[in-house]
Amino acid sequence: MDLELLLVILVDGLVYSSYLFLVAVGLTVIFGVQKVLNVTHGAFYSFGAYLTAFLLGLWINDAEGSAWKLLALSLAIILIGSVFLGVVLGVLIERGLLKFLYNRDEHIVVLATFAGFLVLEDVILLIWGTDPYLAFRPLELMGSSDITGLIFDNYTFTMIGLSFLVALVLWYGLNRTQFGKVLLAVIFDREVSMAMGINVTKIFLITFIIGTFLGALGGAYHAPIISVQPGIGVEVIVLAFAVVVIGGMGSIPGALIGAIVVGLSRAAAVHLYPELELFVIYAIMALVLIFRPEGLFAPIHARKI
Amino acid sequence: MTRLLDRTFWGLTLGLFALLLLNFLLEEWMRSIGLQSLSRGCVAIGLLVLWRTGLVSFGHALFFGFGAYTVAMLQIIGINDIILLLIGGMATAGGLALVLGFLLRQYRAIFFALLNMAFSMILYGVLAKVESLGSTDGIGISQVTFFGFTASSEAYRPTLFVFAAIFAYIAAVGSHWYLKSTLGLMTMAVRENEIRVEYLGYSAEKAIHIKYVLSGVLAGVGGVIMALTVGHVDPDSMVYWTVSGDFVFITILAGTGNVGATFIGALVYELLRTYAFEFAPEIWQLILGGALLLIIMFLPDGLWSLRSEWRSRRALAAARSGKTEKGEAGQ
Amino acid sequence: MTHVLEVRDLQKSFGGVIAAHNINVTVDTGETIGIIGANGAGKTTFVNMVTGYLPPSGGTIEFLGGSVVGMHPREVTRLGLCRSFQVPQVFLSDSVFDNMIMAYGIAERTGLGLFTPIHTDERAARVDAQLKRYQIEDYRDAAASALPQGIRKLLDIAMATVRNPKLIMLDEPTSGISVEEKFGLMDIIMQALREEDTTVMFIEHDMEIVERFVDRVWAFYQGEIICDAPTAEAMMDEKVREFVIGQEYHPAHLEGSANA
Numbered sequence: 001m002d003l004e005l006l007l008v009i010l011v012d013g014l015v016y017s018s019y020l021f022l023v024a025v026g027l028t029v030i031f032g033v034q035k036v037l038n039v040t041h042g043a044f045y046s047f048g049a050y051l052t053a054f055l056l057g058l059w060i061n062d063a064e065g066s067a068w069k070l071l072a073l074s075l076a077i078i079l080i081g082s083v084f085l086g087v088v089l090g091v092l093i094e095r096g097l098l099k100f101l102y103n104r105d106e107h108i109v110v111l112a113t114f115a116g117f118l119v120l121e122d123v124i125l126l127i128w129g130t131d132p133y134l135a136f137r138p139l140e141l142m143g144s145s146d147i148t149g150l151i152f153d154n155y156t157f158t159m160i161g162l163s164f165l166v167a168l169v170l171w172y173g174l175n176r177t178q179f180g181k182v183l184l185a186v187i188f189d190r191e192v193s194m195a196m197g198i199n200v201t202k203i204f205l206i207t208f209i210i211g212t213f214l215g216a217l218g219g220a221y222h223a224p225i226i227s228v229q230p231g232i233g234v235e236v237i238v239l240a241f242a243v244v245v246i247g248g249m250g251s252i253p254g255a256l257i258g259a260i261v262v263g264l265s266r267a268a269a270v271h272l273y274p275e276l277e278l279f280v281i282y283a284i285m286a287l288v289l290i291f292r293p294e295g296l297f298a299p300i301h302a303r304k305i
Numbered sequence: 306m307t308r309l310l311d312r313t314f315w316g317l318t319l320g321l322f323a324l325l326l327l328n329f330l331l332e333e334w335m336r337s338i339g340l341q342s343l344s345r346g347c348v349a350i351g352l353l354v355l356w357r358t359g360l361v362s363f364g365h366a367l368f369f370g371f372g373a374y375t376v377a378m379l380q381i382i383g384i385n386d387i388i389l390l391l392i393g394g395m396a397t398a399g400g401l402a403l404v405l406g407f408l409l410r411q412y413r414a415i416f417f418a419l420l421n422m423a424f425s426m427i428l429y430g431v432l433a434k435v436e437s438l439g440s441t442d443g444i445g446i447s448q449v450t451f452f453g454f455t456a457s458s459e460a461y462r463p464t465l466f467v468f469a470a471i472f473a474y475i476a477a478v479g480s481h482w483y484l485k486s487t488l489g490l491m492t493m494a495v496r497e498n499e500i501r502v503e504y505l506g507y508s509a510e511k512a513i514h515i516k517y518v519l520s521g522v523l524a525g526v527g528g529v530i531m532a533l534t535v536g537h538v539d540p541d542s543m544v545y546w547t548v549s550g551d552f553v554f555i556t557i558l559a560g561t562g563n564v565g566a567t568f569i570g571a572l573v574y575e576l577l578r579t580y581a582f583e584f585a586p587e588i589w590q591l592i593l594g595g596a597l598l599l600i601i602m603f604l605p606d607g608l609w610s611l612r613s614e615w616r617s618r619r620a621l622a623a624a625r626s627g628k629t630e631k632g633e634a635g636q
Numbered sequence: 637m638t639h640v641l642e643v644r645d646l647q648k649s650f651g652g653v654i655a656a657h658n659i660n661v662t663v664d665t666g667e668t669i670g671i672i673g674a675n676g677a678g679k680t681t682f683v684n685m686v687t688g689y690l691p692p693s694g695g696t697i698e699f700l701g702g703s704v705v706g707m708h709p710r711e712v713t714r715l716g717l718c719r720s721f722q723v724p725q726v727f728l729s730d731s732v733f734d735n736m737i738m739a740y741g742i743a744e745r746t747g748l749g750l751f752t753p754i755h756t757d758e759r760a761a762r763v764d765a766q767l768k769r770y771q772i773e774d775y776r777d778a779a780a781s782a783l784p785q786g787i788r789k790l791l792d793i794a795m796a797t798v799r800n801p802k803l804i805m806l807d808e809p810t811s812g813i814s815v816e817e818k819f820g821l822m823d824i825i826m827q828a829l830r831e832e833d834t835t836v837m838f839i840e841h842d843m844e845i846v847e848r849f850v851d852r853v854w855a856f857y858q859g860e861i862i863c864d865a866p867t868a869e870a871m872m873d874e875k876v877r878e879f880v881i882g883q884e885y886h887p888a889h890l891e892g893s894a895n896a
Binding site for chain 2: 100114238242285286
Binding site: 308309485491506 | 687708709710713714718719721725726727728729730738739741742743745749750751752753754755795796798799
């Protein structure tokens with residue numbers, strides 16, 4: 001195997017990993033705190049992508065101005081749009097749906113979020129129709145780089161940067177802030193936290209908003225690279241599941257590792273054995289579940305009589 | 306033996322005869338809905354069987370797709386009789402479940418659900434790339450013979466319906482009897498307390514394994530019926546994770562109280578889907594998802610719970626009108 | 637004559653913690669053994685090893701002359717070595733009757749017989765006889781989750797004995813039971829077990845119960861058996877008094893045990 005191919009695999013893989021991480025991290029945050037495997041997350045991603053592609057198309061695609069100004073505006077659209085979606089969809093789903101299901105069987109909760117996903121996917125179609133949206137302007141504005149004769153879009157590199165930034169902020173928030181400590185307490189033992197006077201209801205809502213925001217951000221930041229069309233959420237959610245399972249459900253470093261493992265192996269498959277592209281991801285997922293069901297990043301617990 | 310011939314058995318038998326009679330009256334589009342309901346109903350019974358142990362599979366499209374693709378593969382090598390195709394589909398799906406069961410029987414809760422999903426997505430990834438099976442476009446299924454007889458073109462679909470109804474009937478009665486058997490009840494005990502089952506001298510994992518194979522075979526039967534009904538198999542409509550999601554949907558919709566209810570759930574699902582798609586193609590998923598949410602919120606035990614509700618209301622009314630209910634505490 | 641149970645050099649460690657060290661004991665037919673010791677002394681670990689729930693780190697366990705090391709609980713159970721649990725392990729959402737018939741069903745059916753219905757008239761009769769033996773027939777149709785603790789304990793033991801075991805190990809049969817009820821409960825259990833000629837071992841914290849029902853005592857302390865002697869002798873043993881029952885306990889007096 002030549003070095004050039006290796007480089008392509010590496011860069012492609014890391015870009016794909018960062019995309020996966022952005023989507024999966026929200027899923028894992030919500031699972032970690034609320035123990036809900038949230039299928040609706042796929043729709044949060046779609047919403048982020050659609051809103052961004054729509055607004056970029058409205059304000060940026062044909063706009064005049066310096067590259068920096070337009071890029072700054074695009075970034076603002078991505079961020080503000082994601083925050084907006086995080087709050088609106090987060091509150092809607094958590095208060096309007098999950099609130100009623102916390103003491104139900106976990107499978108029922110998954111299925112309810114599946115139903116929520118179906119509903120939201122159609123809401124997207126109702127708002128934006130079935131035609132694809134293209135918003136490549138930020139991608140073009142950032143230009144591309146030549147690495148040993150291979151051309152890469154600079155935008156995709158910023159995605160890697162964003163992933164690390166998100167990981168860092170989450171790590172800091174969880175380990176170095178008061179809110180993080182409270183959150184850890186809730187993760188460790190919901191009942192005891194409640195008894196200690198922690199407002200678990202509020203914590204759940206805030207966590208869910210953060211998770212929703214992250215899902216929407218993944219879609220939003222990804223929008224300039226892809227053709228935004230029906231069905232993108234369906235694909236993403238199952239990939240995000242794979243990432244989260246591989247890393248360990250509820251673990252943020254796990255999501256990072258899971259994303260890198262899936263991203264690199266998919267890139268390797270695409271470039272070396274294209275027919276294995278999908279196979280390889282789920283094969284890894286299955287292997288992890290078989291040998292370390294709690295994921296690469298979680299300890300295994302034994303049952304006691 | 307009389308214990309086997311209970312109300313559910315007679316209900317199912319009556320249902321079979323009703324279907325066979327209806328077959329003469331149905332328009333073709335209704336018959337298609339019926340066939341698809343029978344197919345998905347079989348898979349959903351497989352999920353019900355697992356559900357009784359507290360296990361949910363988010364990947365039963367694996368066995369469904371295996372059954373369906375077995376039909377395609379057997380036709381490629383020239384096997385074209387419905388019975389052989391059915392046996393083939395059951396054998397491959399059951400065989401796969403037997404092998405995977407050695408692994409899956411060790412898993413519970415969400416891990417069981419997700420491992421099933423991973424395996425179904427592996428199959429999806431494979432089928433989407435296998436060119437001889439049409440990759441993502443899938444492959445057509447040609448008309449089959451019935452015990453060696455070829456049906457005329459008008460009689461083909463009605464004959465198919467008769468066979469599908471009989472297969473589904475056997476699947477339902479068999480599953481019902483299994484659930485009433487020592488082993489079937491034991492697996493409910495496994496849900497309650499695995500340790501106690503072990504210390505009574507039986508392997509909880511073995512009980513789950515048997516159940517898993519049974520559910521795989523049932524999904525295989527569903528896959529065979531679906532392949533013959535649609536006349537085409539492809540990865541997206543046979544193996545993708547959303548297909549598995551639909552099966553769980555039907556299980557929840559019907560409730561896990563009774564195998565007969567599963568077919569009613571499958572029919573309701575099929576009608577919802579067809580009509581929503583017909584009259585509101587933009588929002589059919591919204592309607593489906595909304596219906597599912599309503600069921601989860603207001604009928605946690607599925608449609609079947611309507612029946613018990615009606616019963617208890619009737620009992621209440623009877624008690625009010627002064628009749629004395631006796632033997633209520635029995636059984 | 638072979639012993640019912642013969643344990644040699646049994647060892648168990650969890651990481652660095654030693655839960656069993658050089659345990660050597662034998663049990664003969666018809667004996668009633670009481671296992672005493674503070675919490676964490678290794679009593680339940682011992683029961684878990686003998687019944688196949690935990691693999692020992694070393695040593696041999698022979699039941700009726702054959703080794704049971706490496707067997708699963710279900711295999712040990714089928715040989716006739718059964719156990720009950722400190723926290724009763726019953727099917728909580730089922731009725732007492734359904735619990736029992738399930739126990740009989742699992743115990744009596746094998747192979748293809750498992751596919752036949754669980755309810756038969758003969759089996760229902762055996763269930764009722766067993767309920768009567770354990771004096772819980774009044775609760776026949778009550779849900780197991782709604783039972784008082786004592787009744788649930790009895791149900792647990794009644795389920796554990798459907799195979800008429802040769803040896804039964806009872807893990808704290810009287811824990812969680814009020815002092816007034818304890819003796820009555822033990823009377824029922826011991827009478828039922830003697831009817832079936834079952835050899836009994838039970839873990840117990842209440843020394844009055846031990847003195848009343850037990851022939852021989854094993855005192856566990858930090859994973860070792862520090863005393864294996866007839867009850868009266870064990871109660872006066874210096875080490876037992878120091879490490880297990882406490883100096884202030886006076887055998888056959890009405891004061892409470894130091895260990896309660």
